[in-house]
Amino acid sequence: MTTVVLLPGLICDHANWAAQQEALLDAGYETLIIDYGNADTIAHMAKIVLSQAPEQFIVIGHSMGGRVALEVVRQASERVTALILMDTGYLPLAQNQQGQQEVAGRMALVEQAQRDGMRAMGELWMQGMVLPEHLQDQQLCNAILDMIERKTPEQFANQQHALIDRPNARAVLSALTCPTCFICGDQDAWSPLERHHEMARLVPGAPPVFSIKNSGHMSTMEQPESVNDVILSWLQTL
Known part of the structure; x- marks a missing residue:
């Protein structure tokens, strides 16, 4: 049976993928x-993935998880049979x-987070991550805040340092040989849709870029059904 490895974003966990996991299991x-x-580096996170994943697997990474997915490919491309990158990026920190x-x-x-706690920090962090109208959805907001609160300030600091020191993944994109696609919320202000088209142009064969309507950065939770439809439809083409 094919295994899909799901890589959460910054201070995210299983809740980031709850709807997708259910749909994939059903499929x-x-x-x-x-x-x-x-873990406090992208490279270390990738090693954790490779230590837990089966010999071959499909990988889907969201946000920071997309950067981890690219590092997984850098470290062990022969083990990745297909790749989906979501609401993410590939460039290192700008030196300006x-x-x-x-x-x-x-x-x-x-x-x-260290001063006021993770949930209070999450209230601010969430403002730029989901669409303004979705901030009125208490069920969604509580799910995100509960997820954030499950992480410690130390883990948050480690992941932020990992992102500050993130590697340049341009060469990984240019060398990809496995089936690949990109998915992004159409109104993602943090990792905009155009960046995903930019990444796709670097990949041999110019893989598809799918836009999730009425979604910000947290596409897997803001528009779970639309994301599920895109993922499952694309996987069926492999």
């Missing part, structure tokens, strides 16, 4: 959702004022 796939523990602002923003959130 006959095995699933494995990775917990990065206290933009990069300095990104670091300052990330560390301000870490300081807030």
Whole structure:
């Protein structure tokens, strides 16, 4: 049976993939959702994936998980049979004022988590991650905040440092040989749709980019049914 390995984003866990895991299981796939523990580099996170995954597997990564997925391919491309990258990116930290602002923003959130707790930090973090109208959905917001609260400030700091030190994955994209596709919320302000078209242009064969309507960055939770439809339809083409 084919295994699909699901890689969560920053301070996310199994809840990030709850709807997708259910749909994949119903479709006959095995699933494995990775917990990065206290890992503080993308490379270490990828090693955790490879230590838990079967010999060959499909990998789907969301946000930071997409960067981990690319590092998994860098470390063991022969084990990855197909790749889906969602609401993610590939470039390292910019070495300019933009990069300095990104670091300052990330560390301000870490300081807030250490001072006020993870849930209070999550209330602020969530503002730019989901669409404004979805912030009115209490069930969705509570699921996201509960997920964030399951992580510790230390784990949050470690993952933020991993993202600040993230590797350049351009060469990985350019060397991809497994079937690949990209999925992104059409209104993702953090990892915009155009970036996914940019990544697709780097991959041999120009793989497809699927847009999830009426979704921000947290597409797997904001529009779970639409994401499930895209994932399952594409997997059936393999």
